Structures are given as C-alpha cells and as structure tokens.
Amino acid sequence: MTGAGPAAGGEGDTPAPAGRARWLPRPGDVLDALFALAVTALGLGIAIALVDGISAVTPWGVLLVALAVGVGDLALRAPLRLLAGVAGAAGALVTGLAAQVLVVWAALQVAPGVEVRSGWSVLWVLLVTAAVMAAGRWLWGSSDNAYVVADVVRRARRRAPAGAPAGVVRPPGLLVVQLDGVGAPVLEQAMDAGLVPTLQRWVDSGSHRLTTWWSAVPSTTPAAQAGLLHGAADAIPAFRWWDRGLGRLVVTNHPADAAVVEERMSDGTGLLSGGGTAVATMFSGDAASSYLVMSRSRRHGLGPGPGYVRFFARPFVLARAVAGTAGEIVKELYQARRQAVYDVRPRVSRGGWYVLLRAVSNVLLRDLATSLVAEALVRGDPTVYVDLVDYDEVAHHAGPTRPESLRSLEGLDQVVRILDEVAPLAPRRYDVVVLSDHGQTLGATFDQVEGRSLLETVRALMAEPGLEGVESADGEGWGPLNALLTSVLGRSADPVVLGPDAGADRHRGRVRRDDGVPRVREHGRAARPTADAGGAVPDVVVVGSGNLGLVWFPEAPERLVLEDLQERWPGLVAGLAARPAVGVVVVDSRTRGLVAVGDSGLRLLEAEGDVVEGVDPLAAYPSRARADLARAARLPHTGDLLLVSTVGPRDQVHAFEGQVGSHGGLGGAQNLAFLLHPADLGVDDARCEDVDGRRMLVGADAVHAQLVAWLGERGLRGRPVAAGRPAAGERA
Numbered sequence: 001m002t003g004a005g006p007a008a009g010g011e012g013d014t015p016a017p018a019g020r021a022r023w024l025p026r027p028g029d030v031l032d033a034l035f036a037l038a039v040t041a042l043g044l045g046i047a048i049a050l051v052d053g054i055s056a057v058t059p060w061g062v063l064l065v066a067l068a069v070g071v072g073d074l075a076l077r078a079p080l081r082l083l084a085g086v087a088g089a090a091g092a093l094v095t096g097l098a099a100q101v102l103v104v105w106a107a108l109q110v111a112p113g114v115e116v117r118s119g120w121s122v123l124w125v126l127l128v129t130a131a132v133m134a135a136g137r138w139l140w141g142s143s144d145n146a147y148v149v150a151d152v153v154r155r156a157r158r159r160a161p162a163g164a165p166a167g168v169v170r171p172p173g174l175l176v177v178q179l180d181g182v183g184a185p186v187l188e189q190a191m192d193a194g195l196v197p198t199l200q201r202w203v204d205s206g207s208h209r210l211t212t213w214w215s216a217v218p219s220t221t222p223a224a225q226a227g228l229l230h231g232a233a234d235a236i237p238a239f240r241w242w243d244r245g246l247g248r249l250v251v252t253n254h255p256a257d258a259a260v261v262e263e264r265m266s267d268g269t270g271l272l273s274g275g276g277t278a279v280a281t282m283f284s285g286d287a288a289s290s291y292l293v294m295s296r297s298r299r300h301g302l303g304p305g306p307g308y309v310r311f312f313a314r315p316f317v318l319a320r321a322v323a324g325t326a327g328e329i330v331k332e333l334y335q336a337r338r339q340a341v342y343d344v345r346p347r348v349s350r351g352g353w354y355v356l357l358r359a360v361s362n363v364l365l366r367d368l369a370t371s372l373v374a375e376a377l378v379r380g381d382p383t384v385y386v387d388l389v390d391y392d393e394v395a396h397h398a399g400p401t402r403p404e405s406l407r408s409l410e411g412l413d414q415v416v417r418i419l420d421e422v423a424p425l426a427p428r429r430y431d432v433v434v435l436s437d438h439g440q441t442l443g444a445t446f447d448q449v450e451g452r453s454l455l456e457t458v459r460a461l462m463a464e465p466g467l468e469g470v471e472s473a474d475g476e477g478w479g480p481l482n483a484l485l486t487s488v489l490g491r492s493a494d495p496v497v498l499g500p501d502a503g504a505d506r507h508r509g510r511v512r513r514d515d516g517v518p519r520v521r522e523h524g525r526a527a528r529p530t531a532d533a534g535g536a537v538p539d540v541v542v543v544g545s546g547n548l549g550l551v552w553f554p555e556a557p558e559r560l561v562l563e564d565l566q567e568r569w570p571g572l573v574a575g576l577a578a579r580p581a582v583g584v585v586v587v588d589s590r591t592r593g594l595v596a597v598g599d600s601g602l603r604l605l606e607a608e609g610d611v612v613e614g615v616d617p618l619a620a621y622p623s624r625a626r627a628d629l630a631r632a633a634r635l636p637h638t639g640d641l642l643l644v645s646t647v648g649p650r651d652q653v654h655a656f657e658g659q660v661g662s663h664g665g666l667g668g669a670q671n672l673a674f675l676l677h678p679a680d681l682g683v684d685d686a687r688c689e690d691v692d693g694r695r696m697l698v699g700a701d702a703v704h705a706q707l708v709a710w711l712g713e714r715g716l717r718g719r720p721v722a723a724g725r726p727a728a729g730e731r732a
Contacts, residue, residue, distance in 0.1 A: 044066055047124075054115065176433045183674070185439070198413045214696055216699040218239070221437050226261070238550050271285040279291045280386055282387075291372045347398075383711065434676040472544070543656075545665070546662035550642055583644050
C-alpha cells in the first residue's frame with residue numbers, strides 16, 4: 001500500500017495553492033496552533049493553581065504565558081539543532097531539558113499578571129502541566145502519542161509535501177514496522193476484539209494482506225533481526241551463548257556484543273543499505289542513519305543529534321512522555337496486583353526493575369521512536385525500519401493472551417496510525433509493511449514445574465556437585481534501555497549494561513553479583529584460570545532462550561558428542577530427557593549424526609528417511625521440528641546439548657528462564673509470526689514451504705529475501721531513486 005490508509009487522500013496530498021509562499025500557514029495549521037495554545041493554557045492554568053510559589057491574577061496572564069512558551073520554542077529551535085549537530089544526541093538531551101525549563105521560566109517572567117516567587121516552582125509547573133495535558137488526552141479518549149509528531153506534520157505541510165507540481169509522481173520508499181513478539185494468532189484475536197483498528201481497516205479494505213511466516217529455532221529477536229535486516233539468521237544460536245573462541249558469554253542485548261555479532265555477519269548489503277534508517281533495532285541492517293540501535297550505540301551513540309531536538313527540547317513533549325511513563329508504572333502495579341489477587345496461573349513475579357523497564361520501554365522510548373521515524377519519513381529516507389517492543393515486554397511477564405498484553409496492542413496500532421498519517425506528507429510514496437519477529441507461548445516456567453533451575457538439574461545429573469556452573473537468566477527486555485544508557489553515559493568507556501547479565505565480566509567466564517538486580521548466577525567452586533587471558537572458565541554453562549535451553553562444557557576445546565558425554569556423565573543425557581518439563585534433548589554423535597532423545601525413544605535428525613527408535617520424541621511438536629532442530633544444532637557456537645521443553649495438551653511450554661510468556665524453541669504460537677504487506681506486493685510462492693498444510697515463508701532469511709525483492713520491484717534496490725531530501729543540517 002502506498003501512503004496506507006485514509007490519510008493518503010487527505011490534505012497532505014494536495015499541493016500548495018499557486019502563488020502562496022511556503023512559509024505562509026495553512027488554515028488547518030492555524031486551527032491546530034489555536035487548539036494547541038488553548039490546551040497549553042488550560043494545562044498551565046491548572047498547574048499554576050496547584051503549585052505554590054506561582055500565582056496568576058487573570059486568565060489572560062495564563063494565555064500570554066502559553067503564547068510566550070510557543071514563541072520561545074520557535075526562537076530556540078534553530079540554535080538547538082545546530083548545537084545538537086555538534087554535541088550529538090546526549091547534547092540534545094541536556095540542552096533540550098535546559099531549554100524547556102528556560103522557555104517556561106522566561107514565559108512566566110514576562111507575562112503580565114503572573115508572579116513567580118520560587119525558582120523550583122517553574123520546574124513543577126512544567127511537570128504538572130505535562131501531566132494535566134496527558135490526563136486530558138486520556139479523558140478525551142485520545143491517549144495516543146500523536147503530540148510527538150505534531151510539529152513534524154506542520155513542518156511537512158509547510159514544505160508542500162506531495163509537493164511537487166501536479167502530475168509529478170513521488171519516488172517510492174519502504175517503511176517496515178516490527179511489532180515485537182506478536183504472533184499471527186494473537187494479531188487475529190486482537191483484530192476480532194477491536195484492539196488494532198488501523199491494521200484491521202487495512203485488511204478489511206483489501207489494501208493489505210495478512211500472511212503468516214515461520215520463525216525458525218531459535219525464535220528470538222536477535223536471530224530474527226539478523227535475518228530480517230542482514231539475511232544472516234544463522235549467525236545467532238540463541239539470545240545469549242557461550243563463545244569458545246572468546247571464552248565468555250555473548251549476550252546480544254549488550255551493545256559491545258551486538259557490535260561484534262554485526263561485524264561478523266554484515267556484508268554491507270543489508271536491508272537498509274543505500275541510505276536507509278534504523279530505529280530501536282538490535283542490528284543496523286547497514287543503515288546510513290541509526291537511532292537507538294544496539295550494535296552501534298557504543299561507537300556511534302544514539303544517532304545524529306538533530307533528530308532528537310524536537311523530542312527533547314519542545315516544551316511539554318518530553319515532560320508528557322515522562323508523565324505517561326509514571327502512569328504506566330501505576331498501571332503495571334495494578335495489573336500485577338490483580339493477577340495475584342485472583343490467583344491467575346501460571347504467573348511469574350512482576351516486581352523489581354521490570355516495573356520501571358516496562359514503563360520506559362512502552363511510553364518514553366516508544367514516543368521517542370515514533371518521533372524519530374516521523375523525522376526519517378519527512379526527510380525522505382528510502383527505507384526505514386523500527387522495532388516496537390511494547391507487547392513482547394508485557395507478554396513475557398503477564399502471558400501472551402492476558403488482557404494487559406492484548407491491550408498493549410492498542411498503543412502499537414496508534415503508532416502505526418500516526419506514521420500512516422505522516423507518510424502522505426513525505427517526499428516519498430511509502431509502502432508500509434508491518435511484521436513480527438516471532439510469537440509467544442504461555443506456560444509455567446521450568447523452575448516452577450521442576451522445583452529447581454536447569455543448571456541445578458544438570459549439575460545433579462552430572463553427579464559432580466563441586467562443578468562451577470554459570471546460568472544466564474532472563475534479560476531480553478533490557479536491550480533498548482542498555483542502548484540508551486550506553487550512548488549517553490558510556491560511549492568512551494566500558495558499556496553501560498543493566499539487567500540479569502549485567503555482571504558478566506567482558507574477558508572471563510565468571511560473573512559477579514554486587515547489588516539487588518537479578519544477574520547471571522554462579523554455583524560451586526572457584527573457576528580455574530585459562531592460559532590465554534588469565535581469566536576463568538566454568539565447568540558448565542546453561543542458558544535459556546524461552547523454552548529452548550542450551551548447555552556447554554567450556555573446558556572442552558570443541559563440542560562434545562554423545563559418546564564423550566556418556567563416558568564422562570552416563571546419567572546426564574538420559575536423565576535430562578526423562579525430566580517432566582523436558583521434551584527432547586538434541587546431541588551430536590560420532591556415528592549417527594544429530595540425535596533427538598526423548599524419555600522413551602529417539603529420532604535421528606540427519607539420517608536418510610525418518611528413523612525413529614521407540615516413541616518419537618518429536619511427535620508433540622510441529623512438523624517443522626526435525627528440520628528446525630537439525631539446523632539449530634549445527635549453528636556455529638551452539639550448545640553441546642540443546643533442550644526443548646515439553647508441550648502440553650493446551651500447547652503450553654516451560655521456559656528455562658523466568659517468563660510466563662516465552663519464545664525461542666518450539667510449541668504453541670511462538671513460531672507463527674505475521675507479515676502484513678501491501679496487496680500489490682505479493683509473496684513469491686517459490687520462497688514458501690509447506691508447514692502443517694500451509695504455504696508460508698520459513699525463517700527470517702526468507703522474509704529478508706522477500707523484502708529485498710519488493711525493494712527491487714519499487715526500484716529501490718539496484719536503481720536508486722532520488723527523493724529530493726534536504727541536505728544535512730538544512731533548517732526545516
């Protein structure tokens with residue numbers, strides 16, 4: 001679809017009337033400005049009435065304050081953009097905050113009839129006004145984040161967006177919006193419930209088609225984005241893994257590790273090569289511009305500073321996002337308490353750092369990403385890719401189809417609607433593609449079923465209680481915040497890392513715990529030093545990627561095979577396969593290749609034909625299980641053992657980490673991702689395979705190939721099409 005949705009035929013596609021200068025406001029702009037002035041004045045009036053240290057004699061004084069705030073904002077934009085171009089995103093943040101306070105302070109000082117008795121009261125007026133404006137939008141039933149792009153839309157309209165003379169066709173562009181973790185069945189359920197009206201309207205109108213694609217094992221965001229953005233999903237065996245060459249854990253939501261992974265897999269021809277923009281992704285896709293991109297955050301920071309000015313510096317925009325973040329904290333506390341009161345099962349703890357993490361990811365960072373994407377569209381960047389994590393983060397802790405998870409899709413649909421309204425104002429004619437990287441599946445955790453962790457289970461079956469072990473806990477959701485903090489605080493130093501893997505030493509296999517944040521866990525005796533870096537290598541490393549578990553024995557120079565494991569720990573493989581929460585254990589062997597071992601039988605994954613001895617351990621899994629596990633067990637850096645949890649009669653699985661909604665292995669809806677694409681861009685059946693009687697794209701690399709083919713159809717790959725984008729630093 002081009003300029004998807006009803007906005008495509010709206011005001012944005014009407015050229016400016018002949019003879020009228022571009023800088024002259026349109027009638028719609030005047031009405032928008034008057035409405036914004038009234039809303040700001042109302043918020044300021046309530047704030048001044050509530051905050052001690054400031055008083056207003058007449059309502060006209062408050063209106064003048066609101067007008068002065070708008071004038072001050074306009075006056076500071078140009079110098080702030082110049083400063084941000086030099087100081088970067090961190091400079092835009094600091095100077096933007098200072099500019100907001102300065103503008104409000106100056107407006108309160110110059111407006112007649114307003115008295116300021118305390119400097120601190122100015123800051124409180126700023127915050128209270130933002131909270132009142134956010135509450136007003138919620139009460140009005142419009143609690144979306146359209147306010148973050150209002151200025152971008154007005155600027156685009158002034159520049160005569162569709163905007164060339166009549167009859168001149170805008171060159172094409174591609175916008176890809178990733179809704180992290182939203183499975184195809186969940187999206188269909190949300191459509192039926194009326195939670196995603198924009199996406200539903202596209203499907204019902206026939207402008208877009210909704211298809212399902214198979215997210216192969218490991219069905220995780222890093223592997224999927226490596227495939228979607230670089231066509232290199234094989235570079236990643238799990239969310240985190242033991243790298244024998246580096247002698248340590250590699251964790252993909254650590255900025256330095258993400259950079260190493262991208263360097264290994266990038267060939268310079270990623271999905272966003274040729275001038276594209278990546279926003280809030282794990283890898284860059286070889287984009288020319290990147291914002292909040294994990295793999296580039298340590299070396300390149302948050303991205304070009306001018307892109308952040310409209311978010312950080314405009315009065316009440318950042319403050320309103322902060323107010324919304326506070327509201328999200330309250331919402332999470334209420335929803336978690338409700339689950340506990342009604343004894344909803346299965347469930348996991350929803351306290352601690354997660355409360356803040358959800359609030360920051362689902363409001364502040366989402367608003368920031370929306371602003372950055374809108375800027376990229378108005379610039380005319382040929383390809384733009386953004387990852388929105390709201391649903392995935394909530395569903396991990398609440399459950400994939402629980403009410404709070406499904407309601408989070410409302411906010412994502414609003415973002416799509418807002419970007420859909422911006423697209424017709426851009427110098428390019430954007431096709432909008434919405435997709436997911438995987439789904440999620442409900443189920444009690446492995447710990448809840450077994451009464452102990454996977455690491456404790458492995459060590460017990462090895463019958464060597466003195467072995468040192470490392471177990472990596474859940475930390476997926478910390479990615480966006482790690483990128484932000486690393487860019488702002490740690491660009492020239494070691495990466496700033498929060499979350500369960502934060503204590504991992506960069507040069508050793510050992511980890512530490514020095515505060516209350518859940519981290520990688522150590523067990524057993526002290527590790528022995530290695531010869532290369534003087535570090536320490538544990539005896540066993542266990543990680544969980546949803547209901548996919550991986551086990552390494554790092555002292556071995558290469559992957560151990562079944563014969564070695566049977567000789568050293570005779571009860572290990574069979575013991576793991578017999579556990580109630582373990583469905584299958586995959587291990588290599590010298591004589592028979594990869595073997596999938598169950599509690600009552602085994603299956604050869606690489607043999608000619610279908611060789612099963614006893615009860616087929618893959619009988620409960622989808623038809624792709626054999627191919628997926630054979631591929632996953634041959635990936636570089638994969639574990640010596642691969643485990644997949646059992647799949648219950650209601651398709652519930654058991655995550656090897658603390659998640660009630662999980663993905664990474666097989667079972668349930670976690671492998672059923674969706675692809676919502678313009679109807680005139682078809683999916684090539686030659687790229688599809690049969691999955692349980694349905695034809696679909698299999699693996700993120702296949703989706704990447706399809707996206708690249710669509711770029712070729714539009715002339716964006718191989719034959720670059722100029723969009724007439726403004727030069728760097730050009731003032732809008």
